[in-house]
Amino acid sequence: MTTKPAATAARATVYGYPRQGRSRELKKAIEGYWKGRGTADALRATAAELRRTNWRQLAEAGVDEVPTGDFSYYDHVLDTTVMVGAIPARHRDAVAADPLDGYFAMARGTQDVAPLEMTKWFDTNYHYLVPELGPDTIFTADSAKQVAELKEALALGLSARPVLVGPVTYLLLAKPAPGVAADFEPLTLLDRLLPVYAEVLADLRAAGAEWVQLDEPALVQDRTPAELNATARVYRALGALTDRPRLLVASYFDRLGDALPVLAKAPVEGLALDFTESAAANLDALAAVGGLPGKRLVAGVVNGRNIWVNDLEKSLAVLGTLLGLAARVDVSASCSLLHVPLDSAAERDVEPQILRWLAFARQKTAEIVTLAKGLTLGTGAIAAELAANRADLASRAHSLITRDPAVRARTGAVTETDARRSQPYGERTAAQRAHLGLPLLPTTTIGSFPQTGELRTARADLRAGRIDTAGYEDRVRAEIQEVVSFQEKAGLDVLVHGEPERNDMVQYFAEQLVGYLATQHGWVQSYGTRYVRPPILAGDISRPEPMTVRWTTYAQSLTEKPVKGMLTGPVTMLAWSFVRDDQPLGDTARQVALALREEVNDLEAAGTSVIQVDEPALRETLPLRAADHAGYLAWATEAFRLSTSGVRPDTQIHTHMCYAEFGDIVQAIDDLDADVISLEAARSHMQVARELAAHGYPREAGPGVYDIHSPRVPSAGEAAALLRTGLEAIPAERLWVNPDCGLKTRGWPETRASLENLVAAARTVRGELPAS
Numbered sequence: 001m002t003t004k005p006a007a008t009a010a011r012a013t014v015y016g017y018p019r020q021g022r023s024r025e026l027k028k029a030i031e032g033y034w035k036g037r038g039t040a041d042a043l044r045a046t047a048a049e050l051r052r053t054n055w056r057q058l059a060e061a062g063v064d065e066v067p068t069g070d071f072s073y074y075d076h077v078l079d080t081t082v083m084v085g086a087i088p089a090r091h092r093d094a095v096a097a098d099p100l101d102g103y104f105a106m107a108r109g110t111q112d113v114a115p116l117e118m119t120k121w122f123d124t125n126y127h128y129l130v131p132e133l134g135p136d137t138i139f140t141a142d143s144a145k146q147v148a149e150l151k152e153a154l155a156l157g158l159s160a161r162p163v164l165v166g167p168v169t170y171l172l173l174a175k176p177a178p179g180v181a182a183d184f185e186p187l188t189l190l191d192r193l194l195p196v197y198a199e200v201l202a203d204l205r206a207a208g209a210e211w212v213q214l215d216e217p218a219l220v221q222d223r224t225p226a227e228l229n230a231t232a233r234v235y236r237a238l239g240a241l242t243d244r245p246r247l248l249v250a251s252y253f254d255r256l257g258d259a260l261p262v263l264a265k266a267p268v269e270g271l272a273l274d275f276t277e278s279a280a281a282n283l284d285a286l287a288a289v290g291g292l293p294g295k296r297l298v299a300g301v302v303n304g305r306n307i308w309v310n311d312l313e314k315s316l317a318v319l320g321t322l323l324g325l326a327a328r329v330d331v332s333a334s335c336s337l338l339h340v341p342l343d344s345a346a347e348r349d350v351e352p353q354i355l356r357w358l359a360f361a362r363q364k365t366a367e368i369v370t371l372a373k374g375l376t377l378g379t380g381a382i383a384a385e386l387a388a389n390r391a392d393l394a395s396r397a398h399s400l401i402t403r404d405p406a407v408r409a410r411t412g413a414v415t416e417t418d419a420r421r422s423q424p425y426g427e428r429t430a431a432q433r434a435h436l437g438l439p440l441l442p443t444t445t446i447g448s449f450p451q452t453g454e455l456r457t458a459r460a461d462l463r464a465g466r467i468d469t470a471g472y473e474d475r476v477r478a479e480i481q482e483v484v485s486f487q488e489k490a491g492l493d494v495l496v497h498g499e500p501e502r503n504d505m506v507q508y509f510a511e512q513l514v515g516y517l518a519t520q521h522g523w524v525q526s527y528g529t530r531y532v533r534p535p536i537l538a539g540d541i542s543r544p545e546p547m548t549v550r551w552t553t554y555a556q557s558l559t560e561k562p563v564k565g566m567l568t569g570p571v572t573m574l575a576w577s578f579v580r581d582d583q584p585l586g587d588t589a590r591q592v593a594l595a596l597r598e599e600v601n602d603l604e605a606a607g608t609s610v611i612q613v614d615e616p617a618l619r620e621t622l623p624l625r626a627a628d629h630a631g632y633l634a635w636a637t638e639a640f641r642l643s644t645s646g647v648r649p650d651t652q653i654h655t656h657m658c659y660a661e662f663g664d665i666v667q668a669i670d671d672l673d674a675d676v677i678s679l680e681a682a683r684s685h686m687q688v689a690r691e692l693a694a695h696g697y698p699r700e701a702g703p704g705v706y707d708i709h710s711p712r713v714p715s716a717g718e719a720a721a722l723l724r725t726g727l728e729a730i731p732a733e734r735l736w737v738n739p740d741c742g743l744k745t746r747g748w749p750e751t752r753a754s755l756e757n758l759v760a761a762a763r764t765v766r767g768e769l770p771a772s
Contacts, residue, residue: 016336
């Protein structure tokens with residue numbers, strides 16, 4: 001293939017970069033500060049050095065324009081809340097007394113003050129802090145962070161572009177503040193917010209910004225005519241400002257749809273659009289509106305969310321088509337590289353054949369630079385890179401690692417009956433209640449207990465050969481004994497083994513399934529200082545042997561109370577992994593589901609009467625466009641049922657979901673046909689309980705009464721109050737009492753106190769119920 005050189009040299013750029021550092025230096029510095037082991041100045045110095053390192057890496061790789069403002073101590077949406085002065089009333093004193101501590105208080109809460117609600121950033125596994133707004137909200141500009149980071153980059157002699165969350169997306173992501181009517185629409189605050197953005201833009205221009213990027217990913221979702229009109233008004237107003245940099249409005253994660261002509265007509269100097277597979281419709285849509293004459297187009301042709309090498313020739317073909325649709329075409333990833341690990345070259349244990357298929361942030365940056373060079377000079381200038389890329393793609397396409405005929409035959413034999421329980425819920429629940437003998441408002445936890453330093457040390461010692469497997473397993477048994485003993489003393493009704501043997505709820509299973517591979521350094525930010533290493537799903541999936549039965553049955557041997565078996569569901573196994581892109585997701589989900597079905601059946605055969613299959617990612621993976629929902633939910637709910645439908649009626653199947661908006665998938669939750677579901681509810685004040693009730697959800701549910709993503713210990717009275725609110729929506733015979741999520745990230749002192757309060761709250765409210 002030959003590509004004609006561009007008339008204007010194409011620039012390479014990115015929208016954002018991993019924040020954590022090569023060895024998660026940011027996480028260590030922040031947590032050290034929280035624990036009093038480091039000063040604020042030391043934290044700031046670490047952060048500044050990480051920013052400089054990132055920018056230098058990008059510049060040395062050939063990136064012409066580096067992003068600023070994307071770096072964050074916790075979350076970029078929270079940074080925007082600070083930038084526009086929308087500090088919740090309950091946090092204003094803390095922010096005024098110490099801005100850094102106040103910032104972390106908004107993110108994590110304190111013993112006395114609740115944090116902001118947290119939920120998923122569109123359909124990713126990144127969590128953001130939800131802005132709280134109301135009719136009395138007053139916005140004030142604070143551009144200090146954005147200006148300072150721009151000046152840092154400029155001082156290094158770099159061309160830099162500040163990146164901000166756009167005003168439309170910021171308001172569409174916001175929720176009514178506590179005490180504000182639920183039907184309040186934050187978008188009505190637009191006229192108050194625009195002058196603040198105007199002031200920030202003027203400050204950035206004065207600091208040397210030539211371009212500012214305004215991210216508007218909310219526009220790739222279905223938007224009402226009123227929201228589109230508001231968008232047009234925003235960019236007319238910002239475009240009309242005289243004291244501003246040039247504006248680049250960016251969208252990503254999906255196609256723009258009706259918002260594309262709105263932005264194409266806006267008086268801004270450029271658009272940044274996603275042209276990867278999920279947003280391929282943007283290409284035809286852009287041509288249909290006549291392109292962007294006189295404007296800059298930043299083309300996201302390298303997928304910023306997966307870890308597979310780019311098809312350079314395919315991307316060059318797209319770029320060549322775009323050349324006629326804009327005054328200049330520059331090259332980028334489809335979104336911020338925040339969503340991928342830093343550098344695949346750091347991996348030493350990945351099979352070399354597979355390693356050549358992988359591209360993390362640094363490799364994606366190189367792809368972007370190569371494409372910009374090819375677009376500018378023609379394909380002859382990158383002939384060696386194209387040849388190597390073709391070889392990498394062919395290696396993957398023809399590898400035996402990716403195909404297992406036995407797995408494919410088994411998956412193809414699945415019938416609709418395989419994904420249905422043998423009896424309807426009404427009959428199952430009677431059998432389960434008779435078998436389990438639980439009280440009203442039964443108490444339980446979600447699964448994991450604190451991962452102590454001793455456990456992590458033992459795991460590291462095992463990897464390093466300092467202890468043998470027997471010594472490590474002795475430590476795990478001791479931890480299980482402690483967890484079970486505490487739960488019995490605390491009075492919990494359905495126990496868990498605490499998962500001390502598990503490094504991560506997805507990685508633990510991935511390491512035992514054929515077709516997955518794990519990385520050593522592939523860290524990705526989930527929220528704040530919480531980083532995960534998503535495993536890579538490279539081939540067909542099978543389960544060689546049981547994965548959890550041994551430890552679950554050991555825990556059950558220590559108590560007469562039921563112990564839940566704990567598994568991660570098929571959708572979450574996909575959502576929190578980097579999945580293969582060479583077959584439909586539904587096919588991959590079915591393979592994982594069949595492997596989990598074997599595990600569920602083995603747990604039941606070993607005497608486990610309660611089995612929880614977690615699906616926290618069911619809502620997160622929901623496509624951003626409503627037109628795509630039905631197809632996704634059909635295979636997603638089928639995969640869960642396929643995992644869980646091979647058990648007896650008296651075996652109780654639980655599932656769990658957390659930190660997402662559940663209201664628009666209540667029917668899908670119903671379609672899972674789980675006997676019990678536990679859901680995050682503490683920060684959202686039992687909103688999900690009301691949503692379940694409005695739907696007429698017929699099964700048992702445990703809306704959480706303990707927010708585990710905050711270090712604060714909820715009192716028994718606070719938990720009881722939430723429980724009473726839950727009872728307004730869900731009858732006592734169907735209501736469970738549990739935390740929002742697993743306790744892995746919490747410490748033992750707060751865990752003990754919180755669960756003791758949870759049990760006390762259940763007993764108090766149980767005593768308030770009318771005698772049956």
